[in-house]
Amino acid sequence: MNRGQERLRSLLRRKNLDAVLFSSLENIRFLCGFTGSDGALIYGREERYFLSDSRYEEQAKGELQGAGFERYKKKLEGIARRLRALRVKRLGFEGSALTWETYQSLKSHLPRMTLVPLTAEIWDLRACKEPAEVEKVRQAIRIASESFADAVPRLKPGVREKTAGDFLEFRMKRRGGEASSFPIIVASGPRAALPHGKASAKRMEKGETVVVDFGVRHEGYHSDETKTIILGKPDGKQKKIYELVRKAQDKAIKAIRPGISVRAIDRAAREVISRAGYGPFFGHGTGHGIGLAVHEAPTVSPRGRGVVEPGMIFSVEPGVYLPGWGGVRLEDLVLVTDRGCEVLTYLSKELGDNVLKG
Amino acid sequence: MNRGQERLRSLLRRKNLDAVLFSSLENIRFLCGFTGSDGALIYGREERYFLSDSRYEEQAKGELQGAGFERYKKKLEGIARRLRALRVKRLGFEGSALTWETYQSLKSHLPRMTLVPLTAEIWDLRACKEPAEVEKVRQAIRIASESFADAVPRLKPGVREKTAGDFLEFRMKRRGGEASSFPIIVASGPRAALPHGKASAKRMEKGETVVVDFGVRHEGYHSDETKTIILGKPDGKQKKIYELVRKAQDKAIKAIRPGISVRAIDRAAREVISRAGYGPFFGHGTGHGIGLAVHEAPTVSPRGRGVVEPGMIFSVEPGVYLPGWGGVRLEDLVLVTDRGCEVLTYLSKELGDNVLKG
Numbered sequence: 001m002n003r004g005q006e007r008l009r010s011l012l013r014r015k016n017l018d019a020v021l022f023s024s025l026e027n028i029r030f031l032c033g034f035t036g037s038d039g040a041l042i043y044g045r046e047e048r049y050f051l052s053d054s055r056y057e058e059q060a061k062g063e064l065q066g067a068g069f070e071r072y073k074k075k076l077e078g079i080a081r082r083l084r085a086l087r088v089k090r091l092g093f094e095g096s097a098l099t100w101e102t103y104q105s106l107k108s109h110l111p112r113m114t115l116v117p118l119t120a121e122i123w124d125l126r127a128c129k130e131p132a133e134v135e136k137v138r139q140a141i142r143i144a145s146e147s148f149a150d151a152v153p154r155l156k157p158g159v160r161e162k163t164a165g166d167f168l169e170f171r172m173k174r175r176g177g178e179a180s181s182f183p184i185i186v187a188s189g190p191r192a193a194l195p196h197g198k199a200s201a202k203r204m205e206k207g208e209t210v211v212v213d214f215g216v217r218h219e220g221y222h223s224d225e226t227k228t229i230i231l232g233k234p235d236g237k238q239k240k241i242y243e244l245v246r247k248a249q250d251k252a253i254k255a256i257r258p259g260i261s262v263r264a265i266d267r268a269a270r271e272v273i274s275r276a277g278y279g280p281f282f283g284h285g286t287g288h289g290i291g292l293a294v295h296e297a298p299t300v301s302p303r304g305r306g307v308v309e310p311g312m313i314f315s316v317e318p319g320v321y322l323p324g325w326g327g328v329r330l331e332d333l334v335l336v337t338d339r340g341c342e343v344l345t346y347l348s349k350e351l352g353d354n355v356l357k358g
Numbered sequence: 359m360n361r362g363q364e365r366l367r368s369l370l371r372r373k374n375l376d377a378v379l380f381s382s383l384e385n386i387r388f389l390c391g392f393t394g395s396d397g398a399l400i401y402g403r404e405e406r407y408f409l410s411d412s413r414y415e416e417q418a419k420g421e422l423q424g425a426g427f428e429r430y431k432k433k434l435e436g437i438a439r440r441l442r443a444l445r446v447k448r449l450g451f452e453g454s455a456l457t458w459e460t461y462q463s464l465k466s467h468l469p470r471m472t473l474v475p476l477t478a479e480i481w482d483l484r485a486c487k488e489p490a491e492v493e494k495v496r497q498a499i500r501i502a503s504e505s506f507a508d509a510v511p512r513l514k515p516g517v518r519e520k521t522a523g524d525f526l527e528f529r530m531k532r533r534g535g536e537a538s539s540f541p542i543i544v545a546s547g548p549r550a551a552l553p554h555g556k557a558s559a560k561r562m563e564k565g566e567t568v569v570v571d572f573g574v575r576h577e578g579y580h581s582d583e584t585k586t587i588i589l590g591k592p593d594g595k596q597k598k599i600y601e602l603v604r605k606a607q608d609k610a611i612k613a614i615r616p617g618i619s620v621r622a623i624d625r626a627a628r629e630v631i632s633r634a635g636y637g638p639f640f641g642h643g644t645g646h647g648i649g650l651a652v653h654e655a656p657t658v659s660p661r662g663r664g665v666v667e668p669g670m671i672f673s674v675e676p677g678v679y680l681p682g683w684g685g686v687r688l689e690d691l692v693l694v695t696d697r698g699c700e701v702l703t704y705l706s707k708e709l710g711d712n713v714l715k716g
């Protein structure tokens with residue numbers, strides 16, 4: 001039983017719940033091992049049932065750990081039948097995953113059952129990773145890093161962003177990755193000012209800054225990393241912005257240790273950028289947890305909550321985006337240790353190592 | 359203005375709504391053109407606002423049609439502020455897209471506003487395609503089909519399912535596709551009994567049946583097609599099951615014309631399989647609509663509702679899955695015309711054309 005399951009069981013007791021209904025695929029995988037893409041998990045105090053339709057029956061039976069399989073034809077009817085059989089009177093549910101429609105349908109099937117929304121209480125269920133989970137993230141990082149090296153020759157003037165991104169993705173899969181963590185970002189020149197500038201048909205040009213944000217899934221666990229490269233000798237402004245972002249990232253990473261608040265980590269990066277006068281051009285949070293989901297607890301931002309704990313893995317990714325000019329983002333993943341943190345991603349973020357002469 | 363927008367406007371009047379809040383990315387793209395991955399659309403009787411955070415500001419301003427842009431820092435606060443400014447008293451929302459949490463948050467921000475769930479009323483908003491949309495699906499099909507031809511040499515004994523699937527995906531992207539419509543299915547031998555058997559590390563073997571389910575996104579629109587190939591001379595059972603599924607698919611396609619119910623189309627395929635004694639081994643619906651989403655209205659299944667109309671595009675994909683032995687699925691996309699339907703996918707489903715000698 002992992003730490004998440006221990007916390008879930010104590011939550012069941014504390015909130016006096018007979019069971020929790022899970023509908024998010026990441027929590028389902030985390031709690032019972034099913035890796036497919038449709039189903040529901042009823043996590044009771046004593047018994048656990050994973051429910052799905054006939055498409056997933058064979059797969060589920062091969063994967064489930066600590067949960068029985070039950071097939072439904074109509075999802076909600078199947079869930080309701082099992083809840084009735086278990087005599088569930090108080091059912092917790094994922095407030096941020098269940099849709100309004102499913103909630104209403106559950107209520108109408110089981111009008112006397114009390115539905116208890118869980119949001120903050122389960123948001124960080126998966127935040128602290130077990131060693132086996134850390135290992136999967138490390139493997140994902142290795143696959144992505146080696147693939148990035150494969151793709152470097154394509155990062156040059158004249159090549160379309162999409163061509164380079166597609167090649168990087170192909171290499172990540174060729175090296176054993178299951179899927180790209182998200183649509184790869186290759187944003188060159190002025191497009192680098194788009195924090196989410198998916199690789200486009202634009203050709204990269206000499207002298208441009210190129211933000212490359214990539215990652216891969218390995219046994220369900222994701223990597224996520226951002227390099228910013230310069231295609232040729234950097235000019236004064238490129239140098240200045242790059243070094244500023246790097247300093248901000250460095251400050252944030254140095255601040256990380258068990259017990260520090262996520263806001264303080266965000267502030268460490270943000271202050272560097274604000275003091276240099278670029279505060280308004282760093283419009284997103286400093287980082288996010290990662291694991292079975294690309295974005296999960298903790299949220300490292302000015303509005304994040306709580307403190308960090310050993311075993312958490314999250315990104316540190318400040319950026320500066322200047323409309324019309326471009327942008328720089330540097331992203332690494334860190335693992336919180338007993339005394340500080342270990343930077344898991346290992347590709348160099350030194351400016352000198354990111355100048356490609358093409 | 360497309361047909362979906364006309365229907366939406368008449369819905370606003372009929373239900374006496376001041377506006378509808380859209381949170382599903384497909385409807386947002388359909389109604390205002392935004393192609394990114396976070397935001398909300400307030401579709402009012404007179405005014406439309408797309409709201410997102412700073413990451414998407416530049417992109418949205420370049421893409422929006424018929425809607426203004428508004429930036430928020432906190433999503434729900436931004437939405438509530440705009441709804442207040444528009445004096446919205448009755449707000450429709452997507453019952454199957456809005457989470458319980460967002461619903462509660464909207465209620466607490468705007469306690470005097472009436473929230474009206476829309477589910478069946480908007481489920482088929484995008485079902486009938488405009489000619490420009492049909493063209494995008496046709497282009498997606500062309501990219502996928504040509505890429506399949508590229509990948510045929512990799513569909514042979516000794517090659518891992520995943521290697522073949524990854525290559526097919528790479529070709530689809532190389533030929534201009536934006537992304538794979540879904541994780542490609544390459545399910546060989548006994549794995550073909552898994553209707554959703556994602557390509558695995560298993561090597562294909564001589565004599566096996568291999569189900570290949572693939573598709574690509576082009577300008578937001580998806581293709582989806584399934585070929586079943588035999589690696590060598592088919593044996594009696596392979597022939598029998600293949601021809602049975604092909605006959606079922608053929609019957610369903612022949613039944614399609616405006617005004618026929620989706621259930622009757624499903625029944626046409628299902629009866630063929632049931633009469634042959636394989637009814638229990640066809641556990642899913644016959645088809646699904648496709649467009650900006652891979653699965654959208656109409657649902658062609660025993661529990662689907664309504665009749666088909668000209669302009670609808672959906673899949674016809676019966677299958678027979680025999681645990682331990684394997685399976686066969688054949689999937690084509692059809693466009694409903696004024697008198698019947700046009701089969702949009704054009705790769706041959708004749709058994710003779712799907713026997714690969716490797």
